Amino acid sequence: MIVKKRRRPLPLTVLSTTFVLLWVLMAAFPFIWTVWGSFKVEQDFFSRDSWWFAIEGPRTIAQTGSAFTGDGYYGAWVLRDFFSSVVNTIIVTVSVVVISLTFGTLGGYALARSGYRYTFWLLMLALVFRAMPHITLVSGYLLPFFEMNIWGHLPTxxxxxxxxxxxxxxxxxxxxxxxxxxxLDESAMVDGCSRFQAFRMVVIPVMWPGVITTGLFSFLLAYNDFAVTAMLLSQPNQTMVPKIASFLGTIQQEGNVMFAVAAVVSATAPLFVLVMFFQRQIVSGLTAGAVKG
Amino acid sequence: MPHKAFFAFIMPSLLAMLLFIALPIVSVAVQSLYVQHERVVTEVETCAPFAGCTTETRVDAEATEKLRHAEPLGRFNGFGTYLDRNHLATAEIGAILADNAGFADIASRIYNLPFYRALAFTLTYTFVVTPLAMLLGFCIALGVNAIPPFYKGPVIFFSLLPMIVTPLVGALILYWMSSPQGILGATLQSLLNDPTLSLKSSAVLTWVTLLVYGIWHNAPFSFVVFYAGLQTVPHDTLESAMIDGANRWERIRFVVIPHLMPLATFVALVQLMDNFRVFEPIVGFSAEANATSLSWSIFNDLRGQVDQLFGSAAATSMLTIVGVVILLSPVLVRTWREFNRR
Incomplete structure (x- = not known):
């Protein structure tokens, strides 16, 4: 089909382009600003005189001899042990993604292939469960977990x-x-596969795009979570996000705010990379539910 | 698929959901009926020579600990926790309604009760952020749809960032920028010529900041979904509308928007669910003095430095769950009707 190029009046084009530019600025500027500022000292990034200090960094030059300093990163990663929470985050996110996808592909396959009425009810139940605020569930876990002595561990x-x-x-x-x-799976079963073999050897190989997209979202949920990890993990097992929150409690000491800024930038960087490489999958994942459901 | 195979496949997932979502809801319901033990108090008589004997009451820490250990749930309290001052506050509401000076007085006094305070902000956030973020997302989608294809990739990349970034981290980044020493806060001060202006100091400004954060964080989701929807608008319908003399605005109003309506329902549902649990921005902006939410009150009860108020947190959780069910009920009823018609 040939799509005829619709001509737009010039003022409208200017208006809509300006609007998009403004939005991109709104979306991107806070991140660029914070990344830049994380290499300054606190008196520059949170300057009482002028925010221009954060750009030129006169105090940073006075204190460290160079316009950029890695002191915030050194403080966060080495002095305040952000490194171990990064390791914890890696353990948590990788395990969550792998286990979620294993459970999810089995369950999702069953729901898609069974024609009975109860699949509908299970999906509705899942929708209600999806709406539960996480912190309400956490308040249900805490006491039983204390009693069973499994509170604070990563596997929990x-x-x-x-x-x-x-x-x-x-x-x-x-x-x-x-x-x-x-x-596809029925012909495999005619050829002598069991249901599970058909699932494992015929359906999953053509499902990779869907599995990768879903895995991305599982990753984001585990990575971005604050309510569960902040309440269920003990101090040494903390992941990145609760660690950053705990920096905030002790920012009275000078320099600690920059530790938090550096930690925030460190925690955002992997997400940047993720969006850069998987933009197409994220967009298709967001729209998959909408267009089909 | 036969029943047996179906249940074999779905068992791990179903078991995880029952154990860690359904059972906790039961646990919350049970916990909300209990309240933590009071401290065990003993009377001790001390006799000093010449001064005579005095009796004083002391907290028996050991006995308290023992009792708490034996019955971790606490003592049974029925619906007492639901009705106390920190939750539905029925007695206080009754007193306010019986003796007040007009509507404004009622509103401000009810707003001072912790639960209603949290509820007010949660509902405002949910019902202000959701439509505004959808509107902004729709406008961005229309704008991006019109720019040359070469620029679309980078624009979508930057647009995704506010949504993908960890909510707590996103809130912190904006909080630092909007503090009086940050670039936004300082610029606002000089624009309004008010060197003491601080977004944190007044309740109204705190609410506005949180709402702006919410729109910034939620708009990309609407944008992406609507942008995908715009690619599927039928060209024939658009062209016939043009032949019928519809101008640009009328084409959007009568062709594009009706086409996107089912998507809008989906986006609204997801956003309402997510915004109702607003929590991280309040921690990130340290806004608890001026704005609290239901999720934040639960978190605050559980985080207590001395005692964790399990009963109180559980009662708020139950009330939140009731809120979620009310919020979801139109969707559930509609789906149920459609399902029966099939």
Whole structure:
């Protein structure tokens, strides 16, 4: 089909381009500003005189001899042990993604292939579970976990995050599985595969795009979580986000604000890379639920 | 798929959800009926020579600890926690309604009760941020749809950032910028010529800051979904509308918006669910003095330095869950009707 180029009046083009530019500025500027500022000292980034100090950094030059300093990063990563919370975050996110996808692909496949009425009810139940605020669930866990003596450990937080993740994962993978023709696994079963073999060897290989997209969102949920990790992990097991929150409690000491700024930038950097490489998958994941559901 | 195979496949996922979502809800319901033990108090008689004997009451820490250990749930309190001052505050509401000086007085006194304070902000945030973020997202989608294809990739990349970034981190970044020593705060001070202006100092300004953060954080989701929807608007309908003499605005109003309506319902549902649990921005902006939310009150009860108020947190949780169900009920009822019609 040939799409005819519609001509727009010039003022409208100018207006809409300005609007988009303004939005991009609003979306990107806070990040650029904070990344730049994280290499300054506190008296520059939070200057009482003028915010222009944060750009030129006169106090940074006076204190460290150079316009850029890695003191904030050194303080956060080495002095305040941000490094160990990075390791914890890696353990938590990788485990959550792997377990969620294993559970989710099995469940989503079953929901997409069964024609009975109860699949509808399970999906509705998952929708209600999806709407539960995480902190209300946390208030249900705390006392039992204390009593069972499993509070504070990484595996506890991992399995909780997997469970909280399940409703969304099920919905998303269910809609991806629906787009794969039933004939595919049925013909495999005619050829002598069991149901599980058909799932494992025939359906999953064509499902990779859907699995990767869902995995990205599981990753984001585990990575961005604050309510669960802040309440369920003990001090030495903290992941990045609660660690940053704990920096805030002790920022009276000079220089500590810059530790928090550096930690914030360190925690954002992987997300930048993620969006850069997986932009297409993220967009398709956001729209998959909308367009099909 | 036979029942047996179905349940074999779904079992891990179902088990995880039942154990860690359904069971905690039951646990919250049970906990909300209990309240933590009071301290065990003993009377001790001390006799000093010449001064005579005095009896004083002391907190018996050991016995308290023992009792708490034996019955971690606390003592049974029925619906007492729901009705106390920190939750529904029925007695206080009754007193306010019985004796007050007009509507404004009622409103301000009810707003001083912690639960209603949190509820007011939660509802305002949910119902202001959701429509405004959707509107902004829609405008961005229209704008991006019109720019040359070469620039679309980078624009979408930057647009995704406010949504993808960790909510607490996003809130902190904006908080630092809007503090009086940050670039936005300082610029506002010089623009309004008020060197003492601080977004943190007044309740109204704090609310506005949080709402602006919410719109900034939520708009990209609407944008991405609406932008994908715009790619599927049928060209034939648009062209026939043009032939019928519809101008640009009428084409958007009568062709594009009706086409995007189902998507808008989906976006609204997801955003309402997510905004109702607003929590991280309040921590990030340290706004608890002027704005609290239901999620934040639960967090605050659980984080207590001396005692963790499990009963109080559980009661607020139950009330929040009731709120979620009310919020979801139109969707659930509609889906149920559609399902029965099939």
């Amino acid at each position: 937080a991992i399995i909780v995050l997997v469970a909280i993740n399940q409703p969304f994962t099920l919905w998303m993978l269910h809609s991806f599985f629906l787009s794969i023709p039933k004939d």
